[in-house]
Amino acid sequence: MLLIVEDPTAFTGCFVIHLFEEISLLTFSFLFSSLFSLPSLSLSLFHSLLPFLSLLLTLSLSSQPLPSHPAAPPEHAKEPLAYMRKAQVNWEKRILKSLNSMCTELGVPLARKRPAVEQKELTNKWNEMGTDEPDLSRFRPVYAPKDFLEVLISLRNPNHDSSEEASAKSHWGLIQVPLHDRDIPQMREAYSELSLTTGQLGIDDHTHVPPDLFESEHTRIGKKVVNEQDSAAAQQYSRQGCPTGLRADLWALILNSTNEPEDVMHYEQLKAGVIHHDLLVDNLIYKDVKLTASNDDYYFVFEDFLYQVLLCFSRDTAVLEHFSYNSATPPKSYIQGKVGVEEFAVVYPPNGVIPFHGFSMYVAPLCFLYNEPSKLYSVFREMYVRYFFRLHSVSSSTSGIVSLCLQFERLLQTHLPQLFYHLREIGAQPLRIAFKWMVRAFSGYLSTDQLLLLWDRILGYDSLEIVAVLAAAVFAFRAENLMEVTSLTSAEVSVPRPQAGRLSPTHTHTGFHSGPWLLK
Amino acid sequence: MSVNTVPCTVKPTVTLQIGDAETDSSRPGVYVIDVTLPIGQTVNIQEISFKNYYTAYVSVRLLRRDGEGAAKWVTCLRNHCLMPSPHTEEGSQDYCSVYRQQMLIEPDNVTSVRLILRQPSSAWLNFSVEDIKIHPCLNEDSEWDIPDWLSDLTQVDQLCDLQGLPDPQTVSCSIQQMWALTEVMQTNQTTASIGRFDVRGVPIVYLHMESNVHITFPAVVGEKDLESKEGPVMLHHFLFIYWLNNVSIQTSLR
Numbered sequence: 001m002l003l004i005v006e007d008p009t010a011f012t013g014c015f016v017i018h019l020f021e022e023i024s025l026l027t028f029s030f031l032f033s034s035l036f037s038l039p040s041l042s043l044s045l046f047h048s049l050l051p052f053l054s055l056l057l058t059l060s061l062s063s064q065p066l067p068s069h070p071a072a073p074p075e076h077a078k079e080p081l082a083y084m085r086k087a088q089v090n091w092e093k094r095i096l097k098s099l100n101s102m103c104t105e106l107g108v109p110l111a112r113k114r115p116a117v118e119q120k121e122l123t124n125k126w127n128e129m130g131t132d133e134p135d136l137s138r139f140r141p142v143y144a145p146k147d148f149l150e151v152l153i154s155l156r157n158p159n160h161d162s163s164e165e166a167s168a169k170s171h172w173g174l175i176q177v178p179l180h181d182r183d184i185p186q187m188r189e190a191y192s193e194l195s196l197t198t199g200q201l202g203i204d205d206h207t208h209v210p211p212d213l214f215e216s217e218h219t220r221i222g223k224k225v226v227n228e229q230d231s232a233a234a235q236q237y238s239r240q241g242c243p244t245g246l247r248a249d250l251w252a253l254i255l256n257s258t259n260e261p262e263d264v265m266h267y268e269q270l271k272a273g274v275i276h277h278d279l280l281v282d283n284l285i286y287k288d289v290k291l292t293a294s295n296d297d298y299y300f301v302f303e304d305f306l307y308q309v310l311l312c313f314s315r316d317t318a319v320l321e322h323f324s325y326n327s328a329t330p331p332k333s334y335i336q337g338k339v340g341v342e343e344f345a346v347v348y349p350p351n352g353v354i355p356f357h358g359f360s361m362y363v364a365p366l367c368f369l370y371n372e373p374s375k376l377y378s379v380f381r382e383m384y385v386r387y388f389f390r391l392h393s394v395s396s397s398t399s400g401i402v403s404l405c406l407q408f409e410r411l412l413q414t415h416l417p418q419l420f421y422h423l424r425e426i427g428a429q430p431l432r433i434a435f436k437w438m439v440r441a442f443s444g445y446l447s448t449d450q451l452l453l454l455w456d457r458i459l460g461y462d463s464l465e466i467v468a469v470l471a472a473a474v475f476a477f478r479a480e481n482l483m484e485v486t487s488l489t490s491a492e493v494s495v496p497r498p499q500a501g502r503l504s505p506t507h508t509h510t511g512f513h514s515g516p517w518l519l520k
Numbered sequence: 521m522s523v524n525t526v527p528c529t530v531k532p533t534v535t536l537q538i539g540d541a542e543t544d545s546s547r548p549g550v551y552v553i554d555v556t557l558p559i560g561q562t563v564n565i566q567e568i569s570f571k572n573y574y575t576a577y578v579s580v581r582l583l584r585r586d587g588e589g590a591a592k593w594v595t596c597l598r599n600h601c602l603m604p605s606p607h608t609e610e611g612s613q614d615y616c617s618v619y620r621q622q623m624l625i626e627p628d629n630v631t632s633v634r635l636i637l638r639q640p641s642s643a644w645l646n647f648s649v650e651d652i653k654i655h656p657c658l659n660e661d662s663e664w665d666i667p668d669w670l671s672d673l674t675q676v677d678q679l680c681d682l683q684g685l686p687d688p689q690t691v692s693c694s695i696q697q698m699w700a701l702t703e704v705m706q707t708n709q710t711t712a713s714i715g716r717f718d719v720r721g722v723p724i725v726y727l728h729m730e731s732n733v734h735i736t737f738p739a740v741v742g743e744k745d746l747e748s749k750e751g752p753v754m755l756h757h758f759l760f761i762y763w764l765n766n767v768s769i770q771t772s773l774r
Contacts, residue, residue, distance in 0.1 A: 068615070069569075069615035069616065069617060072615040080613050081612070158645075160644065160645070161642065169643075178608050178643060179610075180605050181608075396609055
């Protein structure tokens, strides 16, 4: 059955499944079942989600915005600036158009029920889906980060006076929206745990440094935090890095991610969903994993895990909760013939997130920490609804990708003006090089141990700002080489490659303290 | 936040600018918006709510009508910051409210509200506030009946007729000293007589746990007659404040 994905601007706000309201949940499960004619799935979905409600209530609100003014409409909570909302809506229209056209071209339905034979086969092969070699040549990713970058570059505030040419406050970079960001002195205060005088894992635990100086004490404290099961302490602790052996537990504590029987049951339910139905986005996920993670030296071994997590992620309606504070809106699809009728609308994909090229790299580093699929899934989902969603939606949030890009460019313009000017002159805007790093939070561009140390700080400070600082720091490190390049391609080559270089957390130090570099 | 609003007219914005408005090319940085109530009506303002559009600071002035009918302009809010950093977007399109408690003077009997908007940054083409609403105070005898005890909690302390006695607040401060003394005595068991304890001319009696306190009250306390109590008084820690004229405390601790 071919579903037509309708223009999302037709409705205001987001179609959030209120899991706390029995009636709407039943309506959803009825719709789902009527579309895919599987009543048993709908009921079990309902029953499995009931115990999950208590878990939802314990979700930490640290990444969510402050309670808003009573007069403010819900879209204001998602994104206060009207022109950004508009840009996001237009961007979503384009994505859906692309998805729809792929659907029509290839003649593949958005969703279909698997025949019994196929279901049995998939159940048997669940742990080794990587060995499957389906024909994915016709599929292409819906969009890539560089397409998204073009959208961000074209963002303009209609009320902003950009008529003046070169002036003291003109911005040389690509992002031309006047968002607020912190300068170096303010960041030094905010990130005081990263100062040169404080011990850090990643620097002060190297072989030539005696462990008594910092490492053993830090590990001892870490063990204590894990024993106490103290989430706030774990977040504070994580700012100086997590020891490898304790990282999995600490991150689970910070993210409030449990592995209780109800979580396992929820995961099993999602797995059942994968086996019963085949979605078009599944092919997109397969394609993405094959293109990115499978080709990566560090992550190709986790290919099967990635399928197990991402396929289930697409079917998890609990993710829809985060759209109340995400500027994006999940796409809706209607039963054929009932276009526009709200009662026959269903979110597609069920979690409202359309994967793009490189999406699987958000999950890949976590595979080093967790080997149980339900636990891995739980942690990934929490990281997504707190941080990663901001990296691919247009918003004015300080952790949003627009702010990160602006922060990166401002840091470069303020502290490395000569380099910035030179790169601009040769047509190699620094953001074009650094954007892909930031969109993936450096996953795939840093070796895993370095990356996990970076993500420790993201969790510790509950903000993605540090990603922008690191990007600027990488440029600062390679400043000499970059001053000599003459084109964009050679500029890209000049900057350290992921597996070749090892960045240490002192890059962030340098961002704040203009100290010497320590690159191993 | 009260949902009810007072119907009012929002007049068009007036720019305040140095020099001739038509010939001057620079954009104004100050706008004034007048919000008037229908003629003859006054309001006691609980809240003024609006949606910001790139205004950095707002001052609010009220035209108040006092008892004699004369109207006077007073400032009730001075340079309230809406955008912490006027060159950047933070707070630029937020929904805001100014509450009665934030105002410098009581916003009662108001006939007109004047909002003075300032935007010092030249980065913006335009700025204003939208959707201005004035919310009146709820009446005292509203349809929702709250129980008496709840209203007691929220009321400011009513000064009851003390009949020449000192302020209870000051007395209770001094009781701290009395309590400390009794704690010390409890730890050091002696047979010494405390004698008379006066707190600023008002004798206080403090009965505490497990000490044999003989107290004689010669006077009437409030409506009750206290008989002189002999023998051990077994009480938990609590404080009796008796405003008595004369009391002598003979305590012997065994």
